[in-house]
Amino acid sequence: MSEVERSDDSRAKFSLRVWRPIVVRALAHRGAVAGLVGGGITVAAIETALPLMVGRIVDEARLGAEATLLPVLALYAALFVVFAIGVWIFIASAGVVATRTADQLRRDAFAKLQTLEPAYFDVRPTGWLVSRLTSDCSKVAGILPWVMLDFAWCSAIMIGVVSAMCITDARLAMWALAAVPPMALTSALFQRFLIRAGREARRVSSAMTASYGEMLLGARTTKTLVREEANLADFQRLSAEMNHWAMRGAILSSIYMPLIASLAAFGAALVLWKGAGDVLAAEGVTLGTLIAFMQFAALFAQPVQELAQRFADILNASSAAERIATLLMTEPKIGDNAAVRTPTDQERRIDTLRFEDVSFWYREGVIVLESFSLEARRGQTIALVGSTGGGKSTIVSLAARFYEPCAGRISLDGTDYRERPLTWFTAQIGIVPQVAHLFAGTVRDNIRYGRLDATDDDVERAAMRVRAHEFIATLEHGYDTEVGEGGERLSTGQRQLVALARAVLRDPQILVMDEATSSIDTATEQLVQAGVDEVLRGRIAFVVAHRLSTIRRADVILVIEKGRIAEQGTHRELLARRGRYFELYTNQFAADRERALLHLKDEAKVETVASLIDDDE
DSSP states (O other): HHHHHHHOOEEETOOOOGGHHHHHHHHHHHHHHHHHHHHHHHHHHHHHHHHHHHHHHHHHHTOOOOOHHHHHHHHHHHHHHHHHHHHHHHHHHHHHHHHHHHHHHHHHHHHHHSSSSSHHTTSSSSHHHIIIIIIHHHHHHHHHHHHHHHHHHHHHHHHHHHHHHHHHHHHHHHHHGGGHHHHHHHHHHHHHHHHHHHHHHHHHHHHHHHHHHHHTTTHHHHTTTHHHHHHHHHHHHHHHHHHHHHHHHHHHHHHHHHHHHHHHHHHHHHHHHHHHHHTTSSSOHHHHHHHHHHHHHHHHHHHHHHHHHHHHHHHHHHHHHHHHHHHHHHOSSSSTTOOOOOOTTTTSSSSSEEEEEEEEEEEEEEEEEEEEEEEETTTEEEEEEEEEEEEHHHHHHHHHHHHSSSSSEEETTTGGGSSSOOOHHTTTTTEEEOOOOSHHHHHHHHHHHTOTTOOOHHHHHHHHHHHHHHHTTTTTTTGBBBBBGGTTSSSSHHHHHHHHHHHHTTTTTTEESSSSSTSOHHHHHHHHHHHHHHTTSSSSEEEEEESGGGGOOEEEEEEEEETEEEEOOOHHHHHHHTHHHHHHHHHHHHHHHHHHHHHHOOOOHHHHHHHHHHHOO
């Protein structure tokens, strides 16, 4: 069972503690909560008084005492006006609490996600996270104010009804309350089944949301691989499972609620049976008292049923509350510790970044890097090459502090980088990933994304440095052209150039290029390479490369195999050794030459390309 599945485990025990972070945020809106609770208690007090007044009216009417009857009727009408006002107050207050609590939960959950390390997102599907910020927040925030209202209203009305019954006739009160123990036992029995149905339904709902997201993002891949029917079958399986648990929850609720109502009606029947006998036997119970007790019994059943319904709602929503609470209480694994201090002006300049016997693993026992040591100096470009899965991307992720060493340390000018503020260090990093992600907006907005105070001239200069200005100028609206969601209106190479300009605009001290030119065609690569060389100057630069032609001018080339440095040196030194790098390089250029021979028809051009490749080798 994965970490994500464990967090949604339907077999976990129910606990009201998961609601604490939600309740705390709801109680922050004191005015609305006061209106909610105050309105509920006011309505409960009036509802408790009405049966006594009805009983009084009946007895006064039987005696023909019109002089005392009219004031009672006037008071009865006035109470209904106050009752209506109380209902309006608690409904309006409930809406305010629900809306503001949902908004605060979404804000806090999103803020929490911003603080979490990349590893958190590596093991959780996007849909799984989106469901927490949307459906889960709405569900718990929509239920909570009504639970708070019913708790206040039900508590007040039950206390009032029991007190009134005991004062009026203690014997009849005991008969009316005889159904309470069976109701409590029934609620306890249904708890386990209702909460499991709710948890399973929320788990499958997250899986369905994730499925939606993958389908939308991978629509083109689905079409090209003719996966429509298989995807539909997978989704139908999730939909059927969702329907199963939703129906199970609905069936359980449909049994639970009538059962509670029947037990409450049983209490009213006992009152009618016992009270009617006392009236007929003239044992001190008046007709007005009997009518009042009948209304009390019916009134007492209402809060019991409401509490039962709200209890079912809480059980059904507890899985959502658990998921939100778990997210809000998640502590980042990478953050500032007690040793962190703000760097001095002199320490703000990073001259060396050193790996010192660094070992790292994603899972215990599966080592990715072992005793890895490296020193990168300002103005130096470190290129990382090697087989897929050798540890190249892990090295640059550790350098950027997306992860932290499991053993050893990484230092900045001799100081462990964990002793520097995370936000400060992150601000010194510029990253151009293999797959550039652009946000919906203009080209200018995306380049400026990492430095919002940059002027238009700054943006254009950054684009010129990486040779992106030429293609941007040809767009319909230039820098103000909308790129679409994810940059879909630009080609892959154009998105990569925009991402490179975005990183350059930040003017980082450490620049990481993780296969940044792998998505650029050969012509564009030659165009951007001169700009990249200029950008790398004066920084600590890490370049993970698949195309070895892009790293020939690197100061140090590391061949990484199985988490270790297999070879190290300059381009010429490594070629001269005729080792692993020589093998990778010659194999790649042999393939390039073969492609050139296939595509170029002119014999003279073929000879020219072949001679250039031979000279480079």
